Amino acid sequence: MVASTWFGLGAALIIGLSLFQVIINPEPLRKVLAFNLLGSAVFVLFGVLARRGGGRIDGVAFADPVPQALIITGLVVAFAATVLAVALVLRLLQAECATQDHDTECRIDD
Amino acid sequence: MTLTLFADLGLLIILLGLAIITAFARPAFVAVAAYMAYGLVMALAWVRLAAVDVALTEAAIGSGLTGMLLLGAVAWNQRQTEAHPRRRQIRLQVPATHPLLIIVVAAVCAGVSAVLAWVVVTLPEPPTLQVEQVRLALPATGLGNPVTGVLLAFRAIDTLLESVVLVFALVGVWSLADDAAWGGRPRSLRLVQHSHALTLLGQLLPPFGVLMGLYLFWAGADAPGGAFQGGTLLAAMWVLALSAGLAKVPAVSNRQLRLLISIGSLLFLAIGLAGWAGGVGFLGYPAGWSKALILIIEATLTLSIAVTLGMLVAGRPHRALPR
Amino acid sequence: MTIQWLLPVALATPLVALLTALCSRLRPWLPNLLWLLPLPALVAAVLALHGIPLAFTLSGLSFALDQPGAMLLAAAALLWSLAGLAVPAVLDQPSATRLSLWWLPTLAGSLAVFGAADLLSFYLAYAIVGMSSWGLIGHADHIQARHAAGGYLIFALSGELCVLMACVLLAAPLSAQTGLSFDAVTAALPSSPWRHAAVGLLMLGLGIKIGLVPLHSWMPLAYSAAPPVAAAVIAGAASKAGIIGLIRLLPIAEGLMSTWGLMLAVLGLVTAFYGLLIGVKQRQPAAVLAYSSISQLGLTASLLGVGLMSAEPLSRAAAVFYAAHHLLVKGVLFLALALIMVSGARWRVLLGVTLLGLSLAGLPLTAGFLAKLGLKPILGDGTIGLLASLAAAGTTLLMLHFVRRLAATQPVSPTVLAPQAWLALGLLSLAALIVPWLLVPLSLGQPMRLALGLPVDQIPIWNVPWSLTRWIEFWQQLISAPGLGKALWQVLWPLLFGGLIALALWLPPLPPGDVLLLVERLGLRIVCRIGEQIQRLEHHLRAWPVAGLALLGLVLLFAVMLMG
Amino acid sequence: MTELAVFGGKQLVVLALIMPLLGALLAFTIGGRTARWIALLTALVELVVVVSLAWIVVDQQIVVEYQLGGWEPPLGVRLRADGATVLVLLTATVVMTATMISAHADWQPLPDQHETRAGLVFWTLLPALWAAFNTVLLSQDLFNLFVALEILTFCAVPLVCLNGKAETFAAALRYLLFALLGSVLYLLGAGLIYGLWGTLDIGLLALEISKLNRYPPALSLALGLMTAGLMAKTAIVPLHLWLPPAHAGAPAPVSAILSAVVVKAAFVVLLRLWFELMPGSADTMVAQTQGVLGGLAIVLGGVLALRQSRLKPMIAYSTIAQMGYLFLVFPLAGAASAWGAGLLHLCSHALAKAALFLAAGQIITHFGDDRIDHLAGLGHVMPLTLLAFGVAGFSLMGLPPTGGFVAKWWLLQAAIETGHWGWAVPILFGGLLTAGYVFRVLAVALRPAATPALAASTVPHTANAMILLLALSSLLLGLAALGTGLPPQ
Known part of the structure; x- marks a missing residue:
């Protein structure tokens, strides 16, 4: 088995781990973190596919450029998602603190 | 051969360990720190997978900016928890889930992992990918880096959308402001009131960083690098300067700021439309002009991305401008 | 000169009037216009009866007037017009305005259902008339009306869904070339693999509309909750949508559905007697009329059932006539009730009501006599014929009971009605007495000849233009027929029998709605319980871990399924 | 030039x-x-x-x-x-x-x-x-679709909490996270497909797939991932957790767009996957499962809509039920009319649902109350708005000649044509539930107000005109579809 396949297996494992966290962990920040982990593992899988299609020219390894471009786009999109999610969590925190100060109940786990 | 395989396996084991810590560590700080470390090691892994462009992006955005963002959020969360000890934790779900449910979820996740692993092992040989097509088409673009070719020529629409994603994400972040704070500046990024070390760093590092960022963008045409990597580095330098208190975050109502943010996408769109006039269609480059046009697009994109990423890290406006 | 524009204009007039309701300044005028709006349809129907074919197609929906449709349309338009005349008199201004908003779509649907020439347009009109009747029934603002309207809605919707499914099944064997015309539908049905399901669903759906036992419970509640003037048009005209549906869609001429025919005949007869039995125990005059409607519509259904059983196309003709007659008479009876509830009982009105009520039972020299006579050759002299005669006896009993309850009706505060209301009642009564006589040669010609022992000529039943000379000739022949005396007695004996029983009997009252009330309370509780359980289930499904689990579960499930 | x-x-x-x-x-x-x-x-x-x-x-x-x-x-x-x-x-x-x-x-x-x-x-x-x-x-292009779907989500989420109410932040976060989960799964699937044939173009992939006798495991897993991920974005039961709070809590114009347009996007991609990549997949177990979930959504959404006390949550649950109808297209795909039915339902629901949400918005603003039991007198105060609400409701119910009716008719026809009669049951039963909640509103709204002194409202004419336009478009769509003739070939 070549090294890239090992990376693929690792990515599969990390995907399972982070999916579990995304579903089970109740804290939104930890969910966001797990999402990032999940996304990065998915990109590794892309990278493994790219590497499989590559080879060596003049001793320098190269990989299929298309998945690489897709990963770069995907990383930026994932960053945008993270920013938005974190901003929402912070805003929610602030709203929660405000309601706490007024000592009123606010149900959000429904 | 075996030596590199051992090195790769070692890298993989470190990655797995850091992933497990990220996922399962109790304190949020530890988890985020582990994730940042994971990102850096992952950049190494990308080099091993022969994807240097991705390695640069991963290090800049995946590990650096994301890590910074999460670290800030965790810190803020902790401060608020201390300030409001009776505050309920925000949860999207009831935490005390039934143990049976947890076991079932774990089993299903393990199932997904197992099927994925099986699929990875049984992928057909030889792979049918696009290495050849890209190599044949690349000279027409005048570029030397195939990844940049894919990003800015073959799949330019993806890149255009990717650049606007950042703009709209920024609008989304701003939308969370209080109505009273609209038009004002985001909260100051200064971490501590007065730190000589940070000020020094803020003064020393940016010139090098900016240089490096500009190089990354310039090199991107023929070597690993490009607008996103360069822009991220520039943004990081700006953020550093902001946290050192050397510069002020601009107000969100600032016209110039908004133009800086959208100019990259607008110019991209304009050059894309000019393709019609050049007879090569939307998002096409007339023969001979392509490298120059791509460089212009990349230059403005780098600028816009840098400003947008910096503003994204700064967050929603907090204080209204004095009328 | 072409007058093809008349039919679309006639059918669209109520809808156009509905549009004027959008202007708040015009809205209060609507009730005063109600009598005018059905008149184009009346003209169209009369022209069609004179042999001028009217038809049009709009965006896949085709409408045309053949003689059965025109006959029912003429009667319905008359009723709608005259009842509309009475509306501003019996209701106060705001109430009448609100009623008009539902009156108009119901009117539109009720007229269009007789003109529909294919499956789609029929279902369109049928759904419109069914849905907008809901507004007429729930018009009054009291709990009883809401209750009745809710009950009606559940029944009507279930019925409509059955009809929809039946229509889809009927349309299934058709291709784009044949289109969805009724002829194509009934022609294709016998060989269709879905014929039994289609006819069964049709009977179920239309059975709800015409109140076949045990699907009748909504009718007494609805008719007694609705304002009587609205009940007049619903019981008179709107309910005939079910009859025209049976006439159009049952493959009577094909004779391949004898089991279904037998079922419909038996169910119809059971309904006829059931309506009578429960009806005589009612105290509210509107409820008595409702049960009478159940009974009469049941009899019509049984007539069609016998037709289906024995492949007798004449049954359609007889049913059309029977329905048209019932349409007008039921309209008069409800309208009389509407006027009396406002102004108090008057002996002249009661006398007229008695006469028309007995017309339903077949009183000689009334149009009802003709209707009963037309039934004879189709139902035959056997058990079914005897039962039909007994039903006529029961109808006599029921109508006398109604007159007694009507006489006892005391308005809360007697008011003097505008003369137009009495004019409407008078004209409608005259129409109910006279119009059927005019229609007889077209529809009942052959059944009556059979009944009277005259030779049946070869004139086709449908689509003979109506003319005065033909009409006089027809009656000259009939009056000189040898079998007239016997036929007269056959129709008269049940009437006398019923009258005698009416004198002898006095029964304690029952609440309207009978079975529905018993089922309702239990049913509601069960439905609420199920709803609660579903809500609880949904709440659990919305928990994040459960939804996430479901998502991953689906991923694995799909992957495994695709790997096969 | x-x-x-x-x-x-x-x-x-x-x-x-x-x-x-x-x-x-x-x-x-x-x-x-x-x-x-x-x-x-x-x-x-x-x-x-x-x-x-x-x-x-x-x-x-x-x-x-x-x-x-x-x-x-x-x-x-x-x-x-x-x-x-x-x-x-x-x-x-x-x-x-x-x-x-x-x-x-x-x-x-x-x-x-x-x-x-x-x-x-x-x-x-x-x-x-x-x-x-x-x-x-x-x-x-499968990846381009991913980016577009992400932008759609990123734009929709901030709009949900446009009013800045605390509970809408939670709804928006829930929406964002679940949509992201769906996207990640979709992306993973798209990646695997690229790994198989080195292309992401749907047309080229359809060619490749048509050559196969049997799906390789990677393709099966990829399709499973993509299908489930997209289903999460269409809020099909049981993946609908995010929809009711988001669609009910957003400002009315946003709700209109979310329910009418945004949820349809993922469904369109789903249709592409199943009709273009894998034609003839109607009898597979996956299509049957999708149909079952659709039926479940019809019942669950309908019952929950009936049990809501406020207008906007009711309309939001109605969306869940109506999405269910769309999923019946998959098991019925063997019939010629199924594809047209799904498309028509999608469009007529979009128009009608937008009208409903916009009408609800006007009711909240100008009537001041969206509790269904408190709507008495609405017919008097805002007749035009209520009219539009009614017409749109009739389209949802599937009364002729609305687009909803024709779509339902074609679906029923497909059920008969393919011989899968069972699917007619949820179609018809769903109509009953829909009628229940539409008439429930109409019944109360048409009653005279308890306090008679309600002034006629001042709903802006443009708003009313647009709502009516949407409702009537849904009706006209049905007429136009009828004009094309039955059954569609």
């Missing part, structure tokens, strides 16, 4: 995609009071563009294809517009334009203000969302 002089179908396809994008960027850059006018102008131009495109495609019976940058797939990305695409495109355009016009007076800056937060966000993100939706419709 001739290309510039005459806008053919190819140019129109590109314009349909980038006009809203340009509008969004300009609205953001210029901001202030001008943002609104830029967005409205964009909508009008886009309306002209899409109508012309639809005219060309329908009139000339052609499929317009465009290779972006001139690069042929598998290297480049291709846009494609066929009859079905332009129908959905046109529907979305009508909904968007009508919603924008009806909301044009909302969130205006006060005289001493330069711009408002909600105003800038609404007029920037709505055109952006539109651009993303159009990309989803037109793009033929």
Whole structure:
């Protein structure tokens, strides 16, 4: 088995781990973190596919450029998602603190 | 051969360990720190997978900016928890889930992992990918880096959308402001009131960083690098300067700021439309002009991305401008 | 000169009037216009009866007037017009305005259902008339009306869904070339693999509309909750949508559905007697009329059932006539009730009501006599014929009971009605007495000849233009027929029998709605319980871990399924 | 230069995609009071563009294809517009334009203000969302679809909490996270497919897949991942956790767009996957499962809608039920009419649902109460709004001659044609439930008010006109479909 396949297996494992966290962990920040982990593992899988299609020219390894471009786009999109999610969590925190100060109940786990 | 395989396996084991810590560590700080470390090691892994462009992006955005963002959020969360000890934790779900449910979820996740692993092992040989097509088409673009070719020529629409994603994400972040704070500046990024070390760093590092960022963008045409990597580095330098208190975050109502943010996408769109006039269609480059046009697009994109990423890290406006 | 524009204009007039309701300044005028709006349809129907074919197609929906449709349309338009005349008199201004908003779509649907020439347009009109009747029934603002309207809605919707499914099944064997015309539908049905399901669903759906036992419970509640003037048009005209549906869609001429025919005949007869039995125990005059409607519509259904059983196309003709007659008479009876509830009982009105009520039972020299006579050759002299005669006896009993309850009706505060209301009642009564006589040669010609022992000529039943000379000739022949005396007695004996029983009997009252009330309370509780359980289930499904689990579960499930 | 002089179908396809994008960027850059006018102008131009495109495609019976940058797939990305695409495109355009016009007076800056937060966000993100939706419709590239779907989510989420109420932040977060989960799964699937054939173009992939006798494990897993991920974004039961709070909590114009347009995007991609990549998959177990979930959604959504006490949550649950109908297309795909039925249902539901939400918005603003039991007198105060509500409700119920009716008719026909009678049961039962909640509102609203002194409302005429337009479009759509004849071939 070549090294890239090992990376693929690792990515599969990390995907399972982070999916579990995304579903089970109740804290939104930890969910966001797990999402990032999940996304990065998915990109590794892309990278493994790219590497499989590559080879060596003049001793320098190269990989299929298309998945690489897709990963770069995907990383930026994932960053945008993270920013938005974190901003929402912070805003929610602030709203929660405000309601706490007024000592009123606010149900959000429904 | 075996030596590199051992090195790769070692890298993989470190990655797995850091992933497990990220996922399962109790304190949020530890988890985020582990994730940042994971990102850096992952950049190494990308080099091993022969994807240097991705390695640069991963290090800049995946590990650096994301890590910074999460670290800030965790810190803020902790401060608020201390300030409001009776505050309920925000949860999207009831935490005390039934143990049976947890076991079932774990089993299903393990199932997904197992099927994925099986699929990875049984992928057909030889792979049918696009290495050849890209190599044949690349000279027409005048570029030397195939990844940049894919990003800015073959799949330019993806890149255009990717650049606007950042703009709209920024609008989304701003939308969370209080109505009273609209038009004002985001909260100051200064971490501590007065730190000589940070000020020094803020003064020393940016010139090098900016240089490096500009190089990354310039090199991107023929070597690993490009607008996103360069822009991220520039943004990081700006953020550093902001946290050192050397510069002020601009107000969100600032016209110039908004133009800086959208100019990259607008110019991209304009050059894309000019393709019609050049007879090569939307998002096409007339023969001979392509490298120059791509460089212009990349230059403005780098600028816009840098400003947008910096503003994204700064967050929603907090204080209204004095009328 | 072409007058093809008349039919679309006639059918669209109520809808156009509905549009004027959008202007708040015009809205209060609507009730005063109600009598005018059905008149184009009346003209169209009369022209069609004179042999001028009217038809049009709009965006896949085709409408045309053949003689059965025109006959029912003429009667319905008359009723709608005259009842509309009475509306501003019996209701106060705001109430009448609100009623008009539902009156108009119901009117539109009720007229269009007789003109529909294919499956789609029929279902369109049928759904419109069914849905907008809901507004007429729930018009009054009291709990009883809401209750009745809710009950009606559940029944009507279930019925409509059955009809929809039946229509889809009927349309299934058709291709784009044949289109969805009724002829194509009934022609294709016998060989269709879905014929039994289609006819069964049709009977179920239309059975709800015409109140076949045990699907009748909504009718007494609805008719007694609705304002009587609205009940007049619903019981008179709107309910005939079910009859025209049976006439159009049952493959009577094909004779391949004898089991279904037998079922419909038996169910119809059971309904006829059931309506009578429960009806005589009612105290509210509107409820008595409702049960009478159940009974009469049941009899019509049984007539069609016998037709289906024995492949007798004449049954359609007889049913059309029977329905048209019932349409007008039921309209008069409800309208009389509407006027009396406002102004108090008057002996002249009661006398007229008695006469028309007995017309339903077949009183000689009334149009009802003709209707009963037309039934004879189709139902035959056997058990079914005897039962039909007994039903006529029961109808006599029921109508006398109604007159007694009507006489006892005391308005809360007697008011003097505008003369137009009495004019409407008078004209409608005259129409109910006279119009059927005019229609007889077209529809009942052959059944009556059979009944009277005259030779049946070869004139086709449908689509003979109506003319005065033909009409006089027809009656000259009939009056000189040898079998007239016997036929007269056959129709008269049940009437006398019923009258005698009416004198002898006095029964304690029952609440309207009978079975529905018993089922309702239990049913509601069960439905609420199920709803609660579903809500609880949904709440659990919305928990994040459960939804996430479901998502991953689906991923694995799909992957495994695709790997096969 | 001739290309510039005459806008053919190819140019129109590109314009349909980038006009809203340009509008969004300009609205953001210029901001202030001008943002609104830029967005409205964009909508009008886009309306002209899409109508012309639809005219060309329908009139000339052609499929317009465009290779972006001139690069042929598998290297480049291709846009494609066929009859079905332009129908959905046109529907979305009508909904968007009508919603924008009806909301044009909302969130205006006060005289001493330069711009408002909600105003800038609404007029920037709505055109952006539109651009993303159009990309989803037109793009033929699996990864490009992913990016477009992500933009759609990123624009929709901030709009959900536009009013800044605490509970809407939680709803928005829930929406974002679940949608992200769906996207990640989709992306993973797309990656695996690239690994198999080195292309992401739907047309090329369909060719490859048609050569297979048996699906390799990677393809099976990829399709499973993509299907489930997209289903999470369409909020099919049991993946609907995010929809009710988000759609009910958002401002009414946003709810209208979310329910009418946004949930449909993922469904369109799903249709592409199953009808274009794998034609003839109607009898597979997956299609049956999708149908079962659809039936479940119809029942669950209908019952929950009946049990809501407020107008907007009721309409939100109605969306869940109506999405269920769409999923019945998969098991019935063997019949010729199923595809048309799904498309027609999608469009008529979009129009009707937008009308319902906008009407609910006007009711909340001008009647001041959206508790269903408190609506007595509404018919007197806002007759036009209620009329539009009623017509739209009838379309949902499937009363003839609305689009909802024709769609239901065709679905039933498909059920008979394929011999899978069982699917008729949820279709018919769902109609009963829908009628239940629509009539429940009408019954109360038509009652005279408890306090008779309710003044006639001052609902702006433009808003009423737009709501009526949407409701009537749903009706006209049905008539037009009837005009094309039955059954569709």
